Amino acid sequence: MPCQSILIVEDEASIRENLKTLLELAGYDSVFTANDGQAGLEILKTLPHPCLVLLDLLMPIMNGMEFLEAKRHEDAIAAIPVCIVSGVAQQPASKNLYEHFLKKPIDLNTLLSFVRMHCGAPRPTELAP
Amino acid sequence: MRVTTFSKRSCKLSVRALLLLTPDLKVNFANEAFYRIFQTTPSETLNHRLFTIGRGQWNSEQLRQVLERLEREQVEFRDLEVFQKFQDIGEKTMIINARRLRDEFNPSSEMILMAIEDATARRILERERDEALHSREELIGIVSHEIRNPLTTIITSLDIIRMTLPKVGVHAGTPKMLDNISTSAHRMERITTDLLDMPRIDSGQLTIRLEDTPLAELLEEVTRLYEPEAQTLGIRTSWSTAVGVGSISCDRDRIIQVLSNLVSNALEFTQSGGQVQVRAERIASGGIRFSVSDTGRGIPANELPRVFQRFWQAKHKQYVGTGLGLYISNRLGTAHGGTLQVSSQEGKGSTFSLTLPAAHSAVRAA
Secondary structure, three states: OOOOOOOOOOOOOHHHHHHHHHHHHOOOOEEEEEEEEOOOOOOHHHHEEEEEEEEEOOOOOOOHHHHHHHHHOOOHHHHOEEEEEEEEOOOOOHHHHEEEEEEOOOOOOHHHHHHHHHHHOOOOOOOOH | OOOOOOOOHHHHHHOEEEEEEEEOOOEEEEHHHHHHHHOOOOHHHOOOOOHHHHOOOOOOOHHHHHHHHHHHHHOOOEEEEEHHHOOOOEEEEEEEEEEEEEOOOOOOEEEEEEEEEEEEEHHHHHHHHHHHHHHHHHHHHHHHHHHHHHHHHHHHHHHHHHEEEEHHHOOOHHHHHHHHHHHHHHHHHOOOOOOHHHHHHHHHEEEEEEEEEEHHHHHHHHHHHHHHHHHHHEEEEEEOOOOOOOEEEEEEEHHHHHHHHHHHHHHHHOOOOEEEEEOOOOOEEEEEEEEEOOOOOOOOOOHHOOOOOOOOHHHHHOOOOOHHHHHHHHHHHHOOEEEEEEEEEEEOOEEEEEEEOOOOOOEEEO
């Protein structure tokens, strides 16, 4: 099975780091991060076998909805599933642009179940349930 | 109803302005409310065409069209809102009702009764209420976002520590997570303070309590609060008080609040590898100037006049924070008899300077 990579697009450093740490502890070794939508888009195009994007919405430079709109027009990355991880009060209406919506503060087990759904079972770790 | 028997006396009691117009729109009668609201006199009004009263100030296209229709086809019109700028009395929002009246004994004699409500004050209140509601909704949105982020850091950090602790013990990332928990909790504390301060500041109920405070102590406290965050972010800092600056009469907690605000903003807008400098110095007048300089992205020149306005940050597309910090800091500086100033160059960085006077006696409301 090819090494599947996960991209976290989040401007809040501590949340970005926590999500990366969590995924690595859970056994997903190929986790990448970006501070805003634009950087996320650039990284996503270069990733080997991306299986999921965890996406914040309110970010500088390019926000999450702009990221989704831009991603839709790039054939190579358009189909990569997205889980929005945001504190916005209302779930964005355009549901065809993303797969899941997780409201901050997030439930880590739900997050891990979405990751498993799209990226498969992780490498076994001491933390694996 | 007969025009001839129409009780002009009872019209006098009406709080609405009433006009009785002839078919060629000359004023046959106006009540006291009309003269009062529109600040005119009977000699300027009676037997004059409506559109010539007050040097043509009633010559509104909107009103003209409706009255013409009333003459030709319609019997009445209701609740027509007319906005008119009068030379003497300013802008007025009027709600006008009018009806054609026929004298049953003399069907060829017709009059138009026009009732005018001055809705100016009501419309202003309604607009203010709408703006207040909008700004409350805006605030709730900002607060929800601003509280959820640090809360997410706290909760995910604790969850990860709880998951790792029994199985792998203290994980390599644990100390960093504890730092993040602490930083996030401080951030929430600041947001809470800002939110609680705002209504007090708006209503002038915030007081400052002056005490003699050593400057070194103020800076030490701010250093203690922000040095860990600066290190985490990879930002170099320098905290300095010129030798012999001594102490100042101020509300210690409030000045720490202002400095905290300025330093946290500086850290927020400065990239890793950048620098934040905090200084306190005695100025020629005997007062003290605190300055917080950063090498961050700076503020565009056209935005500078607005930085101390409420929600300024929030109106920015790339917002972080509640947009209340600088507004509150500025008011706290003013309450001390001081000033908060900003200079900035886009791409180069910003400097915020809080100047406090040498002696400040009374306890003042912000």
